[in-house]
Amino acid sequence: MDTKGAPPPKPLGPRKLFLSAPDPLHSTVLPKTMIRDVIPRRSQLDLLSKSNQPKRSIQESQEVIFRYLLTIVKEWQPSEVLGEFKRLFIYHVDSASSEALQALYEVVFANNDQEFRNTLKRSCYILINNWDATRQHQPIRELVGLFEDAAVTRQTASPTLKRLRQWIHDFAKSKDYDDLKLFVAKYDGPDQSHWSQRYTSYLLVPQYTDLQNPREQREAARALAKQLRDKFKFDLAMYIARSQSGSQPQGKNPQNPTTLGDGVLRLIKTVVARRGPFSYVNLANIFINQTRDLKYRDFKKSLLEYLLFSINNPELVELLRKRLPEKLEGLYDRYDDEPIQSALLLRTCNRLIDFLTIENGQEPSSLFAQLLSQGNPLTIVIVLLKIILICRNARTYLETRIGELVRYYGNYPEEECQWIVHFMEVFNITFTIYAENVRYNLVRMPEDVPLPDNNQYKIFSQLRYEEGAEAEVEELPEVAIEPDLNPEEGAD
Template sequence: MTANSLTSSQSNQYTFDSENKRLDLDIAQEKIYNYFIEIVKTWEPEDVLLEFNRLFLGFFEAVNSDSITGIYELFSKDEEQEFLHTLKRCCYILINNWESNRKHKYIQELVNLFSIYKDFKHEQFTKRSLYAKWIADFIDSEEYQHIQLFAVKNIDEQSKSNWINRYSSYLLVAQSLDITNPKEQQEAAIKLSRQLKDKFKFELAMYIARSQSSTSSTNRYKNPSILGDNVIHLIKAIVVKKGTFSYENIANIFIQQTQNQTFEEFKNSLQKYLIFSVQQQNFVEMLKTQLLEKLYSWKAECHEEIINKDLVLRTCNKVIDYLTTENGKEPSSLFILLLSQGHPLTLVIVLLKIILVSRNSRIHLESRIAYLIRYYNKYPEDECKWLIHFIEIFNITFAIYAENVEYNLIKIKEDKPLAEPQLNLDDYHIFSQLKNKTI
C-alpha cells in the first residue's frame, strides 16, 4: 500500500468526514470515481482490492463497534440508490481496466469480496444494519448478476447454474444500451459481448472443419452449440442458398429497387421481400395478415414521404419488435405464434433478411433477444427448450453471415447415374474462411 491510500486522516480531502455532509453529493461521488481511476492504473491489483474492501465492506469486520466511517457517511438513510450507483460504478471502473489489461482473475476476486456480507450479523448493530442491508440488497439484485457475467471464465460451467448464462452476449448488449448504466459498464459490456461472439464464431468454424476431417481429433474442438452433430446439417442447409439467389444478393436488389419509393410503397415491398422464397405457406400467411396489418397502421401519416435511411432503420427496428417483443417485457403475439407452429429457422432467416437491409438494426435485434431471455428466465429450462432451440439457430445463422467468416459448400461426391434431383447435403463438405485464412 502506498501513501496515496485513502486513510482516515485524508477524510477531509475526499469528503469522508461527517462535517462535510452538506457538500454536494455529485462532487463527492466524482472524487470517489477519480480516486479509483487513479489507483487502478498505478497500484497493484491486490492493493486495489484491499482498498475497495476497506472502503465499501470494511465496517463488517469491526464486530465490536457500532460506528460508521468512510464512504457510508456520505449517504443518508434514504439514499440507498445513490450509494448503489456509486458502488456499481466503482466496480466497473476496476472491471474495465482489468479486462483491458487481461487481468481477468482480479475481476473474479472482486466478485468474491462480497461473500463477506454473509458472515455479518447485521441485526446486532442498529446503525450498521442499514448499510449491511444495502450490501445484501445489492448482492440479491440484477445489477450484481450483471457484474458476475464479467467474472465467469468458462461459459459451460456458468450455464450449469442457469441456462440463460449461455447467452450472456445478448444480456451484455442490453447492458451497453441502457443509458442509466454507468459509462464504464456500457463500455465493458459491449467489449465483452463482442469477445463472446467472436469466440463462438471461431469455435464453430474450427469444430466444423475438424469434425469433417478424418485425421483430426474430434475432441480437440468442442461444438459450441448444444445442437449436437445436427449443427453440421443445419449449417449446410443455411449455406446452400448461395449464388444469384443468396440472401445478400436479394437484400442488395431490394435496397436498390426501393430507393425512391414512398414510405407506403416501401412497407409493401418490405413485406414481399421478407416472405420471398419462404416455403412454409402457413408462415407466409401469418406474416401477410398479422405483420402487414401492424406495419401499415404504424406512422401512416408519413406514407407520402420518400423513404430515407432514417425511415428504413426505424421501420426495420419496428418489424423486429413485431417479430420478437413489442414492449421489451414479454414476447410478442407474433413471436409466440410463429414458434409455436415450429418455424424457428424460418423466423431466424426473416430476421437475418431484415439485418441485411439495415445492418444498424442488429444491436436493436440483439437487445430484443436479451429481453426475451430475461422474460423466460422465470420458467424452468425444460419449459424453454423451444426458445433455446431458436436462440441456438439464431447464433449459428448470424455466425455464418458474420463479416469476417465465410462458409462455402464443396461437393466431394460425384453424382450417381440415378441420383435424386433433390440436393443431397451429405455429398458436400463445409469450408470456412476466417480473416482471409482458410480453416
C-alpha cells in the same frame, strides 16, 4: 486528614466489561467484532458526520471515490485492492483513505439509494475493466462474491451503517447484480453454468446500449460481448474444419460449441446453400434498389412481400400475411405520402423486430410464440436476418431484444424451454454466417475424396477482407440510436 507519607494508591487494573453477571463456569470473551456490533457506538461513518470539511456535491464525492479506486487498482496487488474495497463498502472501517471514507459518508448521507447504487456499480466496473485488461480474472470473481459476505446482513446499532448495509443487501438482490455476475459466467464450466449463460453476449447488449449505465460498465460489457462473439466464431470454424477432416484420433471428437450435435453441419449447409441470384444478400440489395424512391405506404407493402419471399413454410407464411399487415398499415401513417428515408427505415425495422420478438419490452410477443410453436425456428430467424440485411443499423436493437428473450426464459429450467434454446442456437449460427466478418462457402468435392458424412459438399470458412457487393456482412456499429423523424416530434 493528613496524607503526608501515605503510600500512593495502587494502580487500577484494566476494567472488565460484562454484559451480564459473570458466570464462573461459562464465562467467555467476546470477539472484538461482536463487541463492536453489540455495544452502541458510532461507526467511522457516523464520526465523519462531525467533519469540518467543506461540503461537496454528491458528484464531487463520487469522483473522489472513483479516483481513489482507479489509483489503487493500478498500483496495488488485487488482493490488497479487494481488501480495501471491503473495508470501504462492506465493513466501512479502517480504510486507508480517510478522504474516500468521508466521500462515501457524503454519498450515504445524501440518502439517495439510486446515487449510491450508481457509485457502487461504477466502482465495481472500474476494477473489472482494469483487471480484465491485464487478464487477472480471479479477482473479478472474488469481487462479485464479496456481496455475499455475511457482514452485509450483520446487525448494527449505527443508523448510517444500517442504511448502507441495507443498500448493499438490496443491490445483491437486484438486476444490477445479475448484470455484474455476467462478467464471471464465462469462467464457469459448462456443468456449472445456467443454460442462458451460453448466450451471455446477447445478455450484455442491453448493458452497453443503456446510456444510463456508467461508462465503465458499458465499456466492460461491450468488450466482453465482443470476446464471446469472437470465441464462438473461432470455435465454430475449428469444429467445422476438424469434423470434416476425417483425421481425428479414434474416440476423440472435436468440441462442438453448439448444442445441436452433428445437426450443426446440416444447418450450416442449408443456410449457406442459398447462393447466387437468390441469396439473402442479393435479395436485400434488389429490394433496397427497387424501393429507394417509393412512398412510405407502398414501401410497407413491398417490405411484407420481401420478407415472405422464398419462405418454404406455407403455414408460417399464412400466419405472417395475416398478422404483419395489421401492424404495418398504421405504422407511422402520417408519413405514408412521403418518400422512404433512412431514419424512417431504421424505425420501421425496429418496430418489426418488436412485433417478431418482444413487443411490450417485458415479455415475448404473441407472434413470436406462435411462429416458434408452428414451425422450424430457422424460418423466423431468416425473417429477422432479412430485416438486418436491409438495415444494418438495426442489428444492435435486434440483439437487445434477443437478450431480453434470453433473460425472460432464463427463469425456466432448460428442459422446459428446449424450443427457445433451439431458436437461440439457430439464430447464433445463422447470424455468425451472414452478419459477421467470416465467409462460409459450400464446395462440392470430387467423388474420390471421402467425407465423414458421405456428403460430397464441404464447408469452408475464411475471414472477409474485401469490400464489394457483400460488404453488408461487415461488423455493424455497436450502438444504433433511432433518429427523430422530425426534430419537432417526439419518438413514438
